[in-house]
Amino acid sequence: MPKITIDSIEVEVVQGTTIMDAARQIDPHTAPPAMCYHSGLNGSGGKCRTCLVKVVQTSETNPRPMPKLVPACRTLVEDGMKVENNSSPEVISARKGIVELLLINHPLDCPVCDQAGECDLQNLTFQHGAETTRYTEDRRRYPTKSLGNLIQLHMNRCILCFRCVYAADQLTDGRDHGVLNRGDASEIGTYIEKSIDNDFSGNLIDVCPVGALTDKTFRFKSRVWFTKPVYAHRQCETCCGKGVLWLKGHEVLRITGRRNAVGEVTEFICNTCRFESKSLHHWEVEGPAPIDQRSVISQNHYTS
Amino acid sequence: MVKLLLDGIEDPSIRYLNGYRAHGGYQSIEKAITMSPLDIVEEVKKSGLRGRGGAGFSTGMKWSFLDRKSDKPRYLVCNADESEPGTFKDRYLMEKIPHRLIEGMIVSSYALGVRHAFIYVRGELIWVAKHLEHAVGEAYSAGYLGNHILGSNFSLDLTIHVGAGAYICGEESALLESLEGKRGYPRIKPPFPAVSGLYGCPTVINNVESIAAVPWIVTHGGDAYSKIGVDKSTGTKLISASGHINRPGVYEIELGLPVEEFIYSESYCGGIKNGRALKAVIAGGSSVPILPAELILKTASGQPRLMTYESLNDGGFTSGTMLGSGGFIVMDDTTCIVRNTWNLARFYHHESCGQCSPCREGTGWMEKILHRIEHGHGTQADIDLLVDVSKKIEGNTICALGDAAAWPVASAVRHFRHEFEFHVRHPDQVTAPNHVANAAAYKYEEITHAKNND
Amino acid sequence: MNPTFSESTLSNINRLLSRYPADKRKSALLPLLHMAQAEFGGYLSPETMDYVAQLLTLRPIEVYEVASFYTMFHKQPTGKYVLEVCRTGPCALNGAESIIDYITRKIGVTINEISSDGLFTVKEVECLASCGTAPMMQLGERYIENLTEQKIDDIIDRLKHGERLDIEPNPENSILFRSCQGQSNG
Ligand SMILES: Cc1cc2nc3c(=O)[nH]c(=O)nc-3n(C[C@H](O)[C@H](O)[C@H](O)COP(=O)(O)O)c2cc1C
Ligand code: SF4
Ligand code: FES
Ligand code: FES
Numbered sequence: 016m017p018k019i020t021i022d023s024i025e026v027e028v029v030q031g032t033t034i035m036d037a038a039r040q041i042d043p044h045t046a047p048p049a050m051c052y053h054s055g056l057n058g059s060g061g062k063c064r065t066c067l068v069k070v071v072q073t074s075e076t077n078p079r080p081m082p083k084l085v086p087a088c089r090t091l092v093e094d095g096m097k098v099e100n101n102s103s104p105e106v107i108s109a110r111k112g113i114v115e116l117l118l119i120n121h122p123l124d125c126p127v128c129d130q131a132g133e134c135d136l137q138n139l140t141f142q143h144g145a146e147t148t149r150y151t152e153d154r155r156r157y158p159t160k161s162l163g164n165l166i167q168l169h170m171n172r173c174i175l176c177f178r179c180v181y182a183a184d185q186l187t188d189g190r191d192h193g194v195l196n197r198g199d200a201s202e203i204g205t206y207i208e209k210s211i212d213n214d215f216s217g218n219l220i221d222v223c224p225v226g227a228l229t230d231k232t233f234r235f236k237s238r239v240w241f242t243k244p245v246y247a248h249r250q251c252e253t254c255c256g257k258g259v260l261w262l263k264g265h266e267v268l269r270i271t272g273r274r275n276a277v278g279e280v281t282e283f284i285c286n287t288c289r290f291e292s293k294s295l296h297h298w299e300v301e302g303p304a305p306i307d308q309r310s311v312i313s314q315n316h317y318t319s
Numbered sequence: 320m321v322k323l324l325l326d327g328i329e330d331p332s333i334r335y336l337n338g339y340r341a342h343g344g345y346q347s348i349e350k351a352i353t354m355s356p357l358d359i360v361e362e363v364k365k366s367g368l369r370g371r372g373g374a375g376f377s378t379g380m381k382w383s384f385l386d387r388k389s390d391k392p393r394y395l396v397c398n399a400d401e402s403e404p405g406t407f408k409d410r411y412l413m414e415k416i417p418h419r420l421i422e423g424m425i426v427s428s429y430a431l432g433v434r435h436a437f438i439y440v441r442g443e444l445i446w447v448a449k450h451l452e453h454a455v456g457e458a459y460s461a462g463y464l465g466n467h468i469l470g471s472n473f474s475l476d477l478t479i480h481v482g483a484g485a486y487i488c489g490e491e492s493a494l495l496e497s498l499e500g501k502r503g504y505p506r507i508k509p510p511f512p513a514v515s516g517l518y519g520c521p522t523v524i525n526n527v528e529s530i531a532a533v534p535w536i537v538t539h540g541g542d543a544y545s546k547i548g549v550d551k552s553t554g555t556k557l558i559s560a561s562g563h564i565n566r567p568g569v570y571e572i573e574l575g576l577p578v579e580e581f582i583y584s585e586s587y588c589g590g591i592k593n594g595r596a597l598k599a600v601i602a603g604g605s606s607v608p609i610l611p612a613e614l615i616l617k618t619a620s621g622q623p624r625l626m627t628y629e630s631l632n633d634g635g636f637t638s639g640t641m642l643g644s645g646g647f648i649v650m651d652d653t654t655c656i657v658r659n660t661w662n663l664a665r666f667y668h669h670e671s672c673g674q675c676s677p678c679r680e681g682t683g684w685m686e687k688i689l690h691r692i693e694h695g696h697g698t699q700a701d702i703d704l705l706v707d708v709s710k711k712i713e714g715n716t717i718c719a720l721g722d723a724a725a726w727p728v729a730s731a732v733r734h735f736r737h738e739f740e741f742h743v744r745h746p747d748q749v750t751a752p753n754h755v756a757n758a759a760a761y762k763y764e765e766i767t768h769a770k771n772n773d
Numbered sequence: 774m775n776p777t778f779s780e781s782t783l784s785n786i787n788r789l790l791s792r793y794p795a796d797k798r799k800s801a802l803l804p805l806l807h808m809a810q811a812e813f814g815g816y817l818s819p820e821t822m823d824y825v826a827q828l829l830t831l832r833p834i835e836v837y838e839v840a841s842f843y844t845m846f847h848k849q850p851t852g853k854y855v856l857e858v859c860r861t862g863p864c865a866l867n868g869a870e871s872i873i874d875y876i877t878r879k880i881g882v883t884i885n886e887i888s889s890d891g892l893f894t895v896k897e898v899e900c901l902a903s904c905g906t907a908p909m910m911q912l913g914e915r916y917i918e919n920l921t922e923q924k925i926d927d928i929i930d931r932l933k934h935g936e937r938l939d940i941e942p943n944p945e946n947s948i949l950f951r952s953c954q955g956q957s958n959g
Contacts, residue, residue: 407905435794476792500802503842659862662865
């Protein structure tokens with residue numbers, strides 16, 4: 016099994032592991048940030064460039080460094096590879112640059128965004144962003160478009176990670192939305208108005224790292240940190256039936272899939288579980304959902 | 320003057336099969352089928368031929384990386400997407416001598432063990448694609464394409480494919496995506512096309528000019544080719560000359576020609592239009608760094624600059640540039656460098672595919688900053704911001720379009736900072752679109768003055 | 774009305790499809806969209822794209838995604854003649870800006886607009902690989918190079934009078950083409 020050293024910590028991984036997954040094996044919290052890669056979606060990654068790392072030694076047999084920073088999520092480990100992640104000033108500076116670029120056209124509307132508190136971009140910015148912006152021009156804006164009555168699209172917030180496109184390809188029985196246009200005019204959409212309707216379409220919300228796709232049935236109901244997440248399961252014919260109920264008192268405000276240590280939902284749930292089972296009697300509650308210590312959701316100690 | 324690629328171009332009938340054959344066309348196929356495919360790869364390696372699409376990577380080397388062990392079909396794809404501003408050589412060659420490219424595709428396919436090859440022509444060059452299509456039809460009828468070519472057991476189909484308007488489809492993996500009928504998104508590498516290219520099969524992608532050079536190499540041998548040119552810049556190169564010169568056009572030069580001779584000789588560009596002074600040159604297509612007159616004619620160490628990969632690169636990006644695709648854009652002393660840089664930044668912004676964030680967001684930002692400076696709304700801090708944004712893009716993107724967008728901007732500020740500062744300091748004098756350009760002598764002096772005062 | 778290709782186009786499409794591996798029909802999407810644009814009014818309406826999707830057994834979104842990526846596909850109706858004038862570096866060095874300005878003033882339109890007589894749309898495009906003959910533009914399939922104001926006057930007058938421009942003939946029977954009303958076989 017290949018051995019790789021990341022920021023001086025050695026780890027042994029199976030052949031075919033990416034630098035990202037190796038780093039997550041060491042510690043999910045120090046692993047490179049990922050805005051587009053999602054371990055549950057084939058082909059995802061490589062696009063946002065926040066996970067760039069420096070390979071100072073390619074392998075045992077090829078001790079040369081790689082000429083450029085490489086995306087950890089799409090670069091395979093080789094035996095004897097040496098990688099610098101948080102220890103490299105070059106990596107930190109590139110990452111800061113990427114965050115700045117991701118934000119120049121972002122509306123920064125966290126105060127009115129349902130994703131606030133569980134937003135990967137918010138967290139990324141908190142960790143790697145600058146306090147002020149050097150961008151003075153108008154930000155890009157898109158006309159509001161509807162994707163039906165379950166999913167709310169806020170294109171202005173989208174960072175074009177392509178995860179929802181992969182999710183629709185891989186989880187649903189046919190994709191009706193995609194990336195239209197080109198360059199910085201690219202947008203997520205259906206081209207002609209069409210509602211995205213399909214047993215697993217709710218997962219597009221869960222894979223979206225920002226507030227571009229949110230749950231319309233939860234819209235403006237509550238800040239996430241005022242709700243209490245509990246693990247629950249139910250008998251379901253279509254999916255695994257394992258969800259998180261976001262409660263306020265005994266009211267189920269929202270249902271999502273369960274997230275792993277790096278915030279990815281990997282066991283996807285169906286729309287019946289997500290949208291049509293919004294009552295405690297549909298579910299068997301297991302107990303409080305584990306929430307990262309540093310998350311604002313846990314800071315609030317489940318105010319109810 | 321050696322002419323390998325454009326040989327016979329003055330005869331209009333060379334566009335058609337009989338005319339082409341009268342000039343010795345298709346001989347290399349007869350020779351090739353008596354050779355082993357690997358021997359041809361060897362000849363191409365020996366020739367020292369380097370990719371003419373921009374990167375200058377050894378063609379023989381690229382061919383030897385092709386995965387021949389795989390049991391999947393292998394493909395050869397010719398990159399005729401020519402869209403790099405300043406470059407129009409492939410179009411010229413295909414329009415006038417389509418059979419030279421087709422002959423190249425046939426011998427190259429034989430060498431690579433390819434049974435189905437494609438030529439991806441940019442959509443706007445539709446009439447060129449039609450000439451190629453016609454020529455392909457002629458080649459089929461003459462038995463150069465199809466089953467059992469010239470009675471051998473080598474068979475080949477050749478498809479002319481058209482794009483639909485996207486510079487990014489010149490990037491080889493985006494081209495493959497586009498050829499598969501998708502959006503032109505560059506792929507994340509590895510895997511490289513030699514292992515997984517078109518339809519997931521081992522694929523070689525070469526520029527038109529690279530492939531068109533192969534027949535000559537097969538006929539005359541790799542050694543003969545390597546004797547043309549100097550050092551590691553062997554053979555001839557098509558240069559597309561444009562801008563403020565007396566004789567714009569496509570020239571086939573022997574690599575090693577001094578830049579000064581190329582600009583001023585009557586056999587080539589014929590000097591600067593209207594007898595003006597040379598201000599700057601973009602030597603290899605819009606993506607390569609711009610150089611001021613003094614650095615394009617001579618290297619930083621005072622050696623005459625030659626038209627070779629090495630000489631143009633002498634001094635790295637501090638004082639050198641690249642041969643690139645050979646798009647030679649000449650600017651006289653009336654040119655506003657800021658405006659030209661803004662124009663190119665707009666191009667890259669318009670052409671970014673939008674897949675990766677540094678290029679998608681950064682190219683637009685650079686264009687906006689340049690627009691501001693050019694129109695007299697910029698500040699001193701904007702100039703540094705511009706360079707900083709270009710650094711955030713460079714090297715951090717999926718494909719080289721990010722670099723291609725960053726280099727012209729960074730180099731323009733590096734060599735012409737005084738002009739940017741002039742715009743910032745004298746906003747009232749840059750509001751007309753033709754500023755600097757029209758009252759050139761006067762304003763140019765003023766700019767130089769600004770430079771000397773810094 | 775639902776778009777339907779003519780018999781002759783359908784047989785051309787079969788010829789086109791035979792040029793790609795049998796299981797890679799999607800490869801024919803770009804040439805097919807060119808054909809559709811030429812046959813159905815010079816632009817790609819959602820109905821046209823749905824029709825093309827159906828011919829290649831693709832989901833409609835796959836066609837929308839592709840059509841919206843490439844600049845040669847018009848998603849909105851255009852004038853009968855689309856003048857696509859190059860605005861990039863080398864052309865700009867040789868006066869593209871003032872030529873574009875001249876053309877739009879002469880026709881009386883802004884960029885991308887349709888003239889009131891429905892005849893013209895002027896578009897700015899990026900380098901067309903014709904920088905040595907700058908400034909230049911594309912009209913349908915053909916390039917018109919070394920533009921001057923007189924040349925523009927002449928072209929526009931002739932187009933207004935429905936005259937054909939002198940065009941170098943192209944090989945016939947080609948199945949590759951693009952929309953270029955009034956100037957096909959350009
Ligand atoms: C943004 C971009 C545009 C490119 N455009 C072209 C092009 O129009 N024609 C071309 O031959 N190569 C182009 N290239 C280079 C190709 O990716 C590739 O290197 C080349 O076709 C390989 O052929 P060669 O080795 O024969 O040069 C482009 C590269 C990039 C990054
Ligand atoms: S560098 Fe630009 S063109 Fe290349 S993949 Fe990224 S966004 Fe697309
Ligand atoms: S997470 Fe690796 S590039 Fe986006
Ligand atoms: S810049 Fe206009 S054709 Fe190249």
